[in-house]
Amino acid sequence: MDINYELYKVFYHVASTLSFSEASKQLFISQSAVSQSIKTLEKKLDQTLFIRSTKKVRLTSEGEILLRHVEPAMNLIQRGESQLLDTGANRGQIRIGASDTICRYFLVPYLEKFHREFPRVHIKVTNATSIHCVELLESGVVDFIVVNTPNAHLGNVVTTKKIHSFRDVFVGGSSFSHLKEKPLSLKQLLDYPLLMLDKKSTTSEFLHSLFQQHQLDLVPEIELSSNDLLIDLARIGLGIAFLPDYSLPKDQKDLFVVPTKEVLPMRSLVIAQNSQMPSSKAMEAFLSYF
Secondary structure, three states, X not given: OOOOHHHHHHHHHHHHHOOHHXXXXXXXXXXXXXXXXXXXXXXXXXXXXXXXXXXXXXXXXXXXXXXXXXXXXXXXXXHHHHXXXXXXXXXXXXXXXXXXXXXXXXXXXXXXXXXXXXXXXXXXXXXXXXXXXXXXXXXXXXXXXXXXXXXXXXXOOEEEEEEEEXXXXXXXXXXXXXXXXXXXXXXHHOOOOEEEEXXXXXXXHHHHHHHHHOOOOOOOOEEXXXXXXXXXXXXXXXXXXXXEHHHOOOOOOOEEEEOEOOOOOEEEEEEEEEOOOOOOHHHHHHHOOO
16 A cells, blocks of 8 residues: 555654644644645545544544554654764764663763763653563664563563662661561561552562562552652651662661561663664663663
8 A cells, every 4th residue: 555654654743642733833734734644544544543522632443553553663763863863972862761760769870971971962761660661662662771670571672781780678767666676577577568669560570479489468558650759658657668779868867678587589770672673873872881
């Protein structure tokens, strides 16, 4: 089927923004031109791609199917354009996927160093859980990701490089100060309210697996999407938080690590990239830090 690339380009922008007016701004064409392009594409495909109303635009099921194929293609084209413009490590862009915790407590010094050495390189960071980061990598939205392992979601086309080892710890505030010198077993920890990341994280998968290995059923008191919030709630005494040790505040006057009888396994931070995709010089320069 002979369909002009520009029609798919317009479709991608409308589907990404769910707005004909916003797509027209991004494409620097009139809104009527956007509407006409979508009508032409729908006629050629003999499918309705959008449901339009006065208040909002949404994709039909057929539109969602098409977007799943068009989005990776658009990302590949954009990446190719960037690499053609990237004549050296001093230009171009790098697109990184990482969780809030990894960004804040691990990546920031490296991002600062890279920006200082290569100020003309555009750095785009997308925050997502380690699980969702894999999806971003597979769809071509990011060039590489920094994630926790074990991560069962990393596929066969992904190559990884270990860059940091860490251990998870249980952390309590002053309300649980009586536990400072009292190592607890995992079973005994279940007697206390446990605070942890939600189920869409590798940290949650790891902790649930750890308890299951000891034939224990873990039912957390609170599940959140932010380690910073877990630290805040631990400080005010709502429970004992489960955190990677690299995210612990340097000033821990009001927090302490709850000792455990079982030695928790080490985990790793890795850089993962799609082995089927070439690396830009800017990306290679950043990865050389590790």
